[in-house]
Amino acid sequence: MTDDENAAVDAFEGLGLTSYEAKVFIALHRLGAGTARDVADITDVPRSQVYSVADSLEDRGLLEVQQSNPIRYRPVSVDEARELLREQFEREQDRAFEYVESVRDDAAGEETQEDIWTVRGRDRIDDRVVDLCSQAEKRIVFGTRLPELVTDAIGRTLEDRATAGVTVVTMSQIEAVQTAFDSLEDVAVESPFMRRTDDQRSGRIVLVDDDSILLSVIDDDGSETAIWSSESLFASVLIQLIEANLEADVQRA
Structure with a gap:
Protein backbone atom coordinates (compact mmCIF):
# COMPACT_ATOMS: atom_id res chain seq x y z
CA MET A 1 0.00 0.00 0.00
CA THR A 2 1.06 3.57 -0.53
CA ASP A 3 1.71 5.95 2.35
CA ASP A 4 -1.53 7.78 1.50
CA GLU A 5 -3.53 4.56 1.64
CA ASN A 6 -1.91 3.58 4.93
CA ALA A 7 -2.87 6.97 6.32
CA ALA A 8 -6.44 6.50 5.08
CA VAL A 9 -6.65 3.09 6.75
CA ASP A 10 -5.36 4.59 10.01
CA ALA A 11 -7.97 7.34 9.74
CA PHE A 12 -10.78 4.83 9.21
CA GLU A 13 -9.55 2.90 12.25
CA GLY A 14 -9.88 6.11 14.21
CA LEU A 15 -13.51 6.22 13.12
CA GLY A 16 -14.15 2.73 14.45
CA LEU A 17 -13.43 0.43 11.50
CA THR A 18 -10.97 -2.45 11.74
CA SER A 19 -7.95 -2.49 9.48
CA TYR A 20 -9.52 -5.16 7.25
CA GLU A 21 -12.82 -3.28 7.10
CA ALA A 22 -11.02 -0.14 5.99
CA LYS A 23 -9.00 -1.99 3.36
CA VAL A 24 -12.05 -3.78 1.91
CA PHE A 25 -14.08 -0.56 1.85
CA ILE A 26 -11.28 1.31 0.05
CA ALA A 27 -10.78 -1.59 -2.37
CA LEU A 28 -14.46 -1.66 -3.29
CA HIS A 29 -14.39 2.06 -4.03
CA ARG A 30 -11.38 1.45 -6.26
CA LEU A 31 -13.24 -1.36 -8.03
CA GLY A 32 -16.68 0.21 -8.03
CA ALA A 33 -18.06 -3.25 -7.25
CA GLY A 34 -16.53 -6.68 -7.03
CA THR A 35 -16.38 -10.19 -5.61
CA ALA A 36 -14.38 -11.45 -2.66
CA ARG A 37 -11.74 -12.66 -5.13
CA ASP A 38 -11.55 -9.21 -6.72
CA VAL A 39 -11.02 -7.59 -3.33
CA ALA A 40 -8.43 -10.16 -2.24
CA ASP A 41 -6.49 -9.60 -5.47
CA ILE A 42 -5.83 -5.92 -4.68
CA THR A 43 -5.50 -6.03 -0.90
CA ASP A 44 -3.66 -8.09 1.69
CA VAL A 45 -7.00 -9.26 3.11
CA PRO A 46 -7.28 -13.05 2.61
CA ARG A 47 -10.21 -14.08 0.45
CA SER A 48 -11.57 -16.22 3.29
CA GLN A 49 -11.70 -13.10 5.46
CA VAL A 50 -13.33 -10.85 2.89
CA TYR A 51 -16.73 -12.51 3.39
CA SER A 52 -16.93 -11.86 7.13
CA VAL A 53 -15.49 -8.36 6.72
CA ALA A 54 -18.09 -7.62 4.03
CA ASP A 55 -20.84 -8.86 6.36
CA SER A 56 -19.60 -6.46 9.04
CA LEU A 57 -19.49 -3.56 6.57
CA GLU A 58 -23.02 -4.44 5.45
CA ASP A 59 -24.17 -4.33 9.09
CA ARG A 60 -22.63 -0.88 9.34
CA GLY A 61 -24.52 0.21 6.24
CA LEU A 62 -21.34 0.82 4.27
CA LEU A 63 -21.88 -1.63 1.42
CA GLU A 64 -24.61 -3.46 -0.45
CA VAL A 65 -24.61 -7.15 -1.34
CA GLN A 66 -25.78 -8.58 -4.67
CA GLN A 67 -26.98 -12.15 -4.20
CA SER A 68 -25.36 -13.49 -7.34
CA ASN A 69 -22.99 -16.36 -7.94
CA PRO A 70 -20.39 -15.41 -6.92
CA ILE A 71 -21.65 -12.78 -4.46
CA ARG A 72 -20.77 -9.23 -5.46
CA TYR A 73 -20.31 -6.24 -3.22
CA ARG A 74 -20.83 -2.54 -3.90
CA PRO A 75 -19.90 0.29 -1.49
CA VAL A 76 -22.26 3.10 -0.62
CA SER A 77 -21.30 6.56 -1.84
CA VAL A 78 -18.57 8.53 -0.13
CA ASP A 79 -21.07 11.12 1.14
CA GLU A 80 -23.36 8.44 2.56
CA ALA A 81 -20.44 6.64 4.21
CA ARG A 82 -19.15 9.90 5.66
CA GLU A 83 -22.53 10.63 7.24
CA LEU A 84 -22.97 7.08 8.56
CA LEU A 85 -19.52 7.02 10.16
CA ARG A 86 -20.02 10.49 11.62
CA GLU A 87 -23.27 9.43 13.25
CA GLN A 88 -21.74 6.20 14.56
CA PHE A 89 -18.72 8.04 15.91
CA GLU A 90 -20.91 10.57 17.69
CA ARG A 91 -23.07 7.83 19.21
CA GLU A 92 -20.01 6.04 20.55
CA GLN A 93 -18.60 9.32 21.82
CA ASP A 94 -21.85 10.13 23.63
CA ARG A 95 -21.97 6.64 25.12
CA ALA A 96 -18.39 6.89 26.38
CA PHE A 97 -18.75 10.32 27.94
CA GLU A 98 -22.17 9.58 29.41
CA TYR A 99 -20.51 6.76 31.34
CA VAL A 100 -17.68 9.03 32.48
CA GLU A 101 -20.25 11.59 33.62
CA SER A 102 -22.11 8.94 35.60
CA VAL A 103 -18.89 7.81 37.27
CA ARG A 104 -18.01 11.40 38.12
CA ASP A 105 -21.47 12.00 39.58
CA ASP A 106 -21.10 8.88 41.74
CA ALA A 107 -17.75 10.12 43.01
CA ALA A 108 -19.22 13.51 43.89
CA GLY A 109 -20.97 11.97 46.88
CA GLU A 110 -17.74 10.59 48.34
CA GLU A 111 -15.64 12.22 51.03
CA THR A 112 -13.55 15.08 49.73
CA GLN A 113 -9.82 14.35 49.74
CA GLU A 114 -6.91 16.73 49.84
CA ASP A 115 -5.79 16.87 46.22
CA ILE A 116 -2.42 18.26 45.20
Missing part, protein backbone atom coordinates in the same frame (compact mmCIF):
# COMPACT_ATOMS: atom_id res chain seq x y z
CA TRP A 117 -1.82 18.05 41.48
CA THR A 118 1.35 18.28 39.43
CA VAL A 119 1.37 19.78 35.96
CA ARG A 120 4.39 19.95 33.65
CA GLY A 121 5.05 22.08 30.59
CA ARG A 122 4.69 25.82 30.18
CA ASP A 123 1.63 25.75 27.92
CA ARG A 124 -0.28 23.46 30.27
CA ILE A 125 0.66 25.58 33.27
CA ASP A 126 -0.44 28.71 31.38
CA ASP A 127 -3.83 27.06 30.82
CA ARG A 128 -4.11 26.07 34.49
CA VAL A 129 -3.28 29.63 35.62
CA VAL A 130 -5.97 31.03 33.32
CA ASP A 131 -8.47 28.47 34.57
CA LEU A 132 -7.79 29.19 38.23
CA CYS A 133 -7.85 32.96 37.79
CA SER A 134 -11.04 32.81 35.74
CA GLN A 135 -12.81 31.31 38.75
CA ALA A 136 -11.73 34.06 41.16
CA GLU A 137 -14.54 35.82 42.98
CA LYS A 138 -12.66 38.00 45.50
CA ARG A 139 -8.91 38.21 45.08
CA ILE A 140 -6.00 37.14 42.87
CA VAL A 141 -2.31 37.40 43.67
CA PHE A 142 0.02 36.69 40.76
CA GLY A 143 3.79 36.89 41.05
CA THR A 144 6.75 35.96 38.86
CA ARG A 145 10.31 37.03 38.04
CA LEU A 146 10.05 36.03 34.36
CA PRO A 147 8.37 38.31 31.79
CA GLU A 148 7.59 35.36 29.51
CA LEU A 149 5.33 33.90 32.18
CA VAL A 150 2.99 36.88 31.86
CA THR A 151 1.28 35.69 28.69
CA ASP A 152 -1.35 37.61 26.77
CA ALA A 153 -4.03 35.13 27.87
CA ILE A 154 -3.06 35.51 31.53
CA GLY A 155 -2.95 39.28 31.20
CA ARG A 156 -6.43 39.37 29.65
CA THR A 157 -7.77 37.11 32.38
CA LEU A 158 -6.34 39.33 35.13
CA GLU A 159 -7.85 42.41 33.48
CA ASP A 160 -11.22 40.70 33.02
CA ARG A 161 -11.42 39.66 36.65
CA ALA A 162 -10.32 43.13 37.80
CA THR A 163 -13.06 44.68 35.65
CA ALA A 164 -15.53 42.28 37.27
CA GLY A 165 -14.63 43.65 40.70
CA VAL A 166 -12.05 41.09 41.78
CA THR A 167 -9.02 42.54 43.60
CA VAL A 168 -6.00 41.67 41.45
CA VAL A 169 -2.50 42.15 42.87
CA THR A 170 0.64 41.44 40.85
CA MET A 171 4.07 41.17 42.41
CA SER A 172 7.63 41.22 41.09
CA GLN A 173 11.01 42.76 41.78
CA ILE A 174 11.95 42.57 38.11
CA GLU A 175 11.46 45.79 36.15
CA ALA A 176 10.49 44.10 32.89
CA VAL A 177 7.78 42.13 34.70
CA GLN A 178 6.53 45.23 36.49
CA THR A 179 6.28 46.97 33.12
CA ALA A 180 4.14 44.12 31.81
CA PHE A 181 1.93 44.36 34.89
CA ASP A 182 1.68 48.16 34.59
CA SER A 183 0.07 47.77 31.17
CA LEU A 184 -2.87 45.90 32.70
CA GLU A 185 -5.89 48.03 33.60
CA ASP A 186 -7.21 48.05 37.19
CA VAL A 187 -4.42 45.70 38.28
CA ALA A 188 -2.30 46.68 41.30
CA VAL A 189 1.48 46.22 41.10
CA GLU A 190 3.56 45.63 44.22
CA SER A 191 7.28 45.10 44.72
CA PRO A 192 7.96 42.71 47.61
CA PHE A 193 11.19 42.68 49.59
CA MET A 194 13.78 40.53 47.81
CA ARG A 195 15.44 38.08 50.18
CA ARG A 196 17.60 36.47 47.50
CA THR A 197 19.31 37.88 44.43
CA ASP A 198 20.46 34.56 42.97
CA ASP A 199 17.04 33.00 42.44
CA GLN A 200 17.08 31.01 39.20
CA ARG A 201 14.48 28.39 40.04
CA SER A 202 11.26 30.13 41.01
CA GLY A 203 8.62 30.31 38.31
CA ARG A 204 5.33 31.83 39.39
CA ILE A 205 2.92 31.97 42.28
CA VAL A 206 -0.83 32.26 41.93
CA LEU A 207 -3.24 32.66 44.84
CA VAL A 208 -6.96 32.73 44.10
CA ASP A 209 -9.47 33.69 46.79
CA ASP A 210 -8.75 31.70 49.94
CA ASP A 211 -8.64 28.21 48.53
CA SER A 212 -6.69 27.86 45.27
CA ILE A 213 -2.93 27.99 44.80
CA LEU A 214 -0.35 27.28 42.11
CA LEU A 215 3.42 27.30 42.61
CA SER A 216 5.95 26.56 39.87
CA VAL A 217 9.69 26.09 39.52
CA ILE A 218 11.97 26.23 36.52
CA ASP A 219 13.85 22.99 35.94
CA ASP A 220 17.50 22.77 34.93
CA ASP A 221 16.54 22.28 31.28
CA GLY A 222 14.40 25.43 31.28
CA SER A 223 11.08 23.59 31.47
CA GLU A 224 8.48 24.48 34.08
CA THR A 225 6.80 22.25 36.68
CA ALA A 226 3.98 23.34 38.96
CA ILE A 227 1.91 22.01 41.81
CA TRP A 228 -1.60 23.29 42.37
CA SER A 229 -4.51 22.66 44.67
CA SER A 230 -8.03 24.04 44.79
CA GLU A 231 -10.77 24.01 47.41
CA SER A 232 -8.63 22.04 49.85
CA LEU A 233 -7.43 22.55 53.41
CA PHE A 234 -3.87 22.29 52.11
CA ALA A 235 -4.43 25.24 49.76
CA SER A 236 -6.15 27.36 52.44
CA VAL A 237 -3.41 26.87 55.02
CA LEU A 238 -0.58 27.43 52.53
CA ILE A 239 -2.25 30.59 51.21
CA GLN A 240 -2.47 32.00 54.74
CA LEU A 241 1.23 31.34 55.33
CA ILE A 242 2.31 32.80 52.00
CA GLU A 243 0.13 35.90 52.27
CA ALA A 244 1.47 36.59 55.78
CA ASN A 245 5.00 36.49 54.35
CA LEU A 246 4.04 38.59 51.31
CA GLU A 247 2.45 41.22 53.52
CA ALA A 248 5.59 41.40 55.63
CA ASP A 249 7.71 41.66 52.48
CA VAL A 250 5.67 44.55 51.10
CA GLN A 251 5.92 46.43 54.39
CA ARG A 252 9.67 45.80 54.48
CA ALA A 253 10.25 46.90 50.85
Whole structure:
Protein backbone atom coordinates (compact mmCIF):
# COMPACT_ATOMS: atom_id res chain seq x y z
CA MET A 1 0.00 0.00 0.00
CA THR A 2 1.06 3.57 -0.53
CA ASP A 3 1.71 5.95 2.35
CA ASP A 4 -1.53 7.78 1.50
CA GLU A 5 -3.53 4.56 1.64
CA ASN A 6 -1.91 3.58 4.93
CA ALA A 7 -2.87 6.97 6.32
CA ALA A 8 -6.44 6.50 5.08
CA VAL A 9 -6.65 3.09 6.75
CA ASP A 10 -5.36 4.59 10.01
CA ALA A 11 -7.97 7.34 9.74
CA PHE A 12 -10.78 4.83 9.21
CA GLU A 13 -9.55 2.90 12.25
CA GLY A 14 -9.88 6.11 14.21
CA LEU A 15 -13.51 6.22 13.12
CA GLY A 16 -14.15 2.73 14.45
CA LEU A 17 -13.43 0.43 11.50
CA THR A 18 -10.97 -2.45 11.74
CA SER A 19 -7.95 -2.49 9.48
CA TYR A 20 -9.52 -5.16 7.25
CA GLU A 21 -12.82 -3.28 7.10
CA ALA A 22 -11.02 -0.14 5.99
CA LYS A 23 -9.00 -1.99 3.36
CA VAL A 24 -12.05 -3.78 1.91
CA PHE A 25 -14.08 -0.56 1.85
CA ILE A 26 -11.28 1.31 0.05
CA ALA A 27 -10.78 -1.59 -2.37
CA LEU A 28 -14.46 -1.66 -3.29
CA HIS A 29 -14.39 2.06 -4.03
CA ARG A 30 -11.38 1.45 -6.26
CA LEU A 31 -13.24 -1.36 -8.03
CA GLY A 32 -16.68 0.21 -8.03
CA ALA A 33 -18.06 -3.25 -7.25
CA GLY A 34 -16.53 -6.68 -7.03
CA THR A 35 -16.38 -10.19 -5.61
CA ALA A 36 -14.38 -11.45 -2.66
CA ARG A 37 -11.74 -12.66 -5.13
CA ASP A 38 -11.55 -9.21 -6.72
CA VAL A 39 -11.02 -7.59 -3.33
CA ALA A 40 -8.43 -10.16 -2.24
CA ASP A 41 -6.49 -9.60 -5.47
CA ILE A 42 -5.83 -5.92 -4.68
CA THR A 43 -5.50 -6.03 -0.90
CA ASP A 44 -3.66 -8.09 1.69
CA VAL A 45 -7.00 -9.26 3.11
CA PRO A 46 -7.28 -13.05 2.61
CA ARG A 47 -10.21 -14.08 0.45
CA SER A 48 -11.57 -16.22 3.29
CA GLN A 49 -11.70 -13.10 5.46
CA VAL A 50 -13.33 -10.85 2.89
CA TYR A 51 -16.73 -12.51 3.39
CA SER A 52 -16.93 -11.86 7.13
CA VAL A 53 -15.49 -8.36 6.72
CA ALA A 54 -18.09 -7.62 4.03
CA ASP A 55 -20.84 -8.86 6.36
CA SER A 56 -19.60 -6.46 9.04
CA LEU A 57 -19.49 -3.56 6.57
CA GLU A 58 -23.02 -4.44 5.45
CA ASP A 59 -24.17 -4.33 9.09
CA ARG A 60 -22.63 -0.88 9.34
CA GLY A 61 -24.52 0.21 6.24
CA LEU A 62 -21.34 0.82 4.27
CA LEU A 63 -21.88 -1.63 1.42
CA GLU A 64 -24.61 -3.46 -0.45
CA VAL A 65 -24.61 -7.15 -1.34
CA GLN A 66 -25.78 -8.58 -4.67
CA GLN A 67 -26.98 -12.15 -4.20
CA SER A 68 -25.36 -13.49 -7.34
CA ASN A 69 -22.99 -16.36 -7.94
CA PRO A 70 -20.39 -15.41 -6.92
CA ILE A 71 -21.65 -12.78 -4.46
CA ARG A 72 -20.77 -9.23 -5.46
CA TYR A 73 -20.31 -6.24 -3.22
CA ARG A 74 -20.83 -2.54 -3.90
CA PRO A 75 -19.90 0.29 -1.49
CA VAL A 76 -22.26 3.10 -0.62
CA SER A 77 -21.30 6.56 -1.84
CA VAL A 78 -18.57 8.53 -0.13
CA ASP A 79 -21.07 11.12 1.14
CA GLU A 80 -23.36 8.44 2.56
CA ALA A 81 -20.44 6.64 4.21
CA ARG A 82 -19.15 9.90 5.66
CA GLU A 83 -22.53 10.63 7.24
CA LEU A 84 -22.97 7.08 8.56
CA LEU A 85 -19.52 7.02 10.16
CA ARG A 86 -20.02 10.49 11.62
CA GLU A 87 -23.27 9.43 13.25
CA GLN A 88 -21.74 6.20 14.56
CA PHE A 89 -18.72 8.04 15.91
CA GLU A 90 -20.91 10.57 17.69
CA ARG A 91 -23.07 7.83 19.21
CA GLU A 92 -20.01 6.04 20.55
CA GLN A 93 -18.60 9.32 21.82
CA ASP A 94 -21.85 10.13 23.63
CA ARG A 95 -21.97 6.64 25.12
CA ALA A 96 -18.39 6.89 26.38
CA PHE A 97 -18.75 10.32 27.94
CA GLU A 98 -22.17 9.58 29.41
CA TYR A 99 -20.51 6.76 31.34
CA VAL A 100 -17.68 9.03 32.48
CA GLU A 101 -20.25 11.59 33.62
CA SER A 102 -22.11 8.94 35.60
CA VAL A 103 -18.89 7.81 37.27
CA ARG A 104 -18.01 11.40 38.12
CA ASP A 105 -21.47 12.00 39.58
CA ASP A 106 -21.10 8.88 41.74
CA ALA A 107 -17.75 10.12 43.01
CA ALA A 108 -19.22 13.51 43.89
CA GLY A 109 -20.97 11.97 46.88
CA GLU A 110 -17.74 10.59 48.34
CA GLU A 111 -15.64 12.22 51.03
CA THR A 112 -13.55 15.08 49.73
CA GLN A 113 -9.82 14.35 49.74
CA GLU A 114 -6.91 16.73 49.84
CA ASP A 115 -5.79 16.87 46.22
CA ILE A 116 -2.42 18.26 45.20
CA TRP A 117 -1.82 18.05 41.48
CA THR A 118 1.35 18.28 39.43
CA VAL A 119 1.37 19.78 35.96
CA ARG A 120 4.39 19.95 33.65
CA GLY A 121 5.05 22.08 30.59
CA ARG A 122 4.69 25.82 30.18
CA ASP A 123 1.63 25.75 27.92
CA ARG A 124 -0.28 23.46 30.27
CA ILE A 125 0.66 25.58 33.27
CA ASP A 126 -0.44 28.71 31.38
CA ASP A 127 -3.83 27.06 30.82
CA ARG A 128 -4.11 26.07 34.49
CA VAL A 129 -3.28 29.63 35.62
CA VAL A 130 -5.97 31.03 33.32
CA ASP A 131 -8.47 28.47 34.57
CA LEU A 132 -7.79 29.19 38.23
CA CYS A 133 -7.85 32.96 37.79
CA SER A 134 -11.04 32.81 35.74
CA GLN A 135 -12.81 31.31 38.75
CA ALA A 136 -11.73 34.06 41.16
CA GLU A 137 -14.54 35.82 42.98
CA LYS A 138 -12.66 38.00 45.50
CA ARG A 139 -8.91 38.21 45.08
CA ILE A 140 -6.00 37.14 42.87
CA VAL A 141 -2.31 37.40 43.67
CA PHE A 142 0.02 36.69 40.76
CA GLY A 143 3.79 36.89 41.05
CA THR A 144 6.75 35.96 38.86
CA ARG A 145 10.31 37.03 38.04
CA LEU A 146 10.05 36.03 34.36
CA PRO A 147 8.37 38.31 31.79
CA GLU A 148 7.59 35.36 29.51
CA LEU A 149 5.33 33.90 32.18
CA VAL A 150 2.99 36.88 31.86
CA THR A 151 1.28 35.69 28.69
CA ASP A 152 -1.35 37.61 26.77
CA ALA A 153 -4.03 35.13 27.87
CA ILE A 154 -3.06 35.51 31.53
CA GLY A 155 -2.95 39.28 31.20
CA ARG A 156 -6.43 39.37 29.65
CA THR A 157 -7.77 37.11 32.38
CA LEU A 158 -6.34 39.33 35.13
CA GLU A 159 -7.85 42.41 33.48
CA ASP A 160 -11.22 40.70 33.02
CA ARG A 161 -11.42 39.66 36.65
CA ALA A 162 -10.32 43.13 37.80
CA THR A 163 -13.06 44.68 35.65
CA ALA A 164 -15.53 42.28 37.27
CA GLY A 165 -14.63 43.65 40.70
CA VAL A 166 -12.05 41.09 41.78
CA THR A 167 -9.02 42.54 43.60
CA VAL A 168 -6.00 41.67 41.45
CA VAL A 169 -2.50 42.15 42.87
CA THR A 170 0.64 41.44 40.85
CA MET A 171 4.07 41.17 42.41
CA SER A 172 7.63 41.22 41.09
CA GLN A 173 11.01 42.76 41.78
CA ILE A 174 11.95 42.57 38.11
CA GLU A 175 11.46 45.79 36.15
CA ALA A 176 10.49 44.10 32.89
CA VAL A 177 7.78 42.13 34.70
CA GLN A 178 6.53 45.23 36.49
CA THR A 179 6.28 46.97 33.12
CA ALA A 180 4.14 44.12 31.81
CA PHE A 181 1.93 44.36 34.89
CA ASP A 182 1.68 48.16 34.59
CA SER A 183 0.07 47.77 31.17
CA LEU A 184 -2.87 45.90 32.70
CA GLU A 185 -5.89 48.03 33.60
CA ASP A 186 -7.21 48.05 37.19
CA VAL A 187 -4.42 45.70 38.28
CA ALA A 188 -2.30 46.68 41.30
CA VAL A 189 1.48 46.22 41.10
CA GLU A 190 3.56 45.63 44.22
CA SER A 191 7.28 45.10 44.72
CA PRO A 192 7.96 42.71 47.61
CA PHE A 193 11.19 42.68 49.59
CA MET A 194 13.78 40.53 47.81
CA ARG A 195 15.44 38.08 50.18
CA ARG A 196 17.60 36.47 47.50
CA THR A 197 19.31 37.88 44.43
CA ASP A 198 20.46 34.56 42.97
CA ASP A 199 17.04 33.00 42.44
CA GLN A 200 17.08 31.01 39.20
CA ARG A 201 14.48 28.39 40.04
CA SER A 202 11.26 30.13 41.01
CA GLY A 203 8.62 30.31 38.31
CA ARG A 204 5.33 31.83 39.39
CA ILE A 205 2.92 31.97 42.28
CA VAL A 206 -0.83 32.26 41.93
CA LEU A 207 -3.24 32.66 44.84
CA VAL A 208 -6.96 32.73 44.10
CA ASP A 209 -9.47 33.69 46.79
CA ASP A 210 -8.75 31.70 49.94
CA ASP A 211 -8.64 28.21 48.53
CA SER A 212 -6.69 27.86 45.27
CA ILE A 213 -2.93 27.99 44.80
CA LEU A 214 -0.35 27.28 42.11
CA LEU A 215 3.42 27.30 42.61
CA SER A 216 5.95 26.56 39.87
CA VAL A 217 9.69 26.09 39.52
CA ILE A 218 11.97 26.23 36.52
CA ASP A 219 13.85 22.99 35.94
CA ASP A 220 17.50 22.77 34.93
CA ASP A 221 16.54 22.28 31.28
CA GLY A 222 14.40 25.43 31.28
CA SER A 223 11.08 23.59 31.47
CA GLU A 224 8.48 24.48 34.08
CA THR A 225 6.80 22.25 36.68
CA ALA A 226 3.98 23.34 38.96
CA ILE A 227 1.91 22.01 41.81
CA TRP A 228 -1.60 23.29 42.37
CA SER A 229 -4.51 22.66 44.67
CA SER A 230 -8.03 24.04 44.79
CA GLU A 231 -10.77 24.01 47.41
CA SER A 232 -8.63 22.04 49.85
CA LEU A 233 -7.43 22.55 53.41
CA PHE A 234 -3.87 22.29 52.11
CA ALA A 235 -4.43 25.24 49.76
CA SER A 236 -6.15 27.36 52.44
CA VAL A 237 -3.41 26.87 55.02
CA LEU A 238 -0.58 27.43 52.53
CA ILE A 239 -2.25 30.59 51.21
CA GLN A 240 -2.47 32.00 54.74
CA LEU A 241 1.23 31.34 55.33
CA ILE A 242 2.31 32.80 52.00
CA GLU A 243 0.13 35.90 52.27
CA ALA A 244 1.47 36.59 55.78
CA ASN A 245 5.00 36.49 54.35
CA LEU A 246 4.04 38.59 51.31
CA GLU A 247 2.45 41.22 53.52
CA ALA A 248 5.59 41.40 55.63
CA ASP A 249 7.71 41.66 52.48
CA VAL A 250 5.67 44.55 51.10
CA GLN A 251 5.92 46.43 54.39
CA ARG A 252 9.67 45.80 54.48
CA ALA A 253 10.25 46.90 50.85
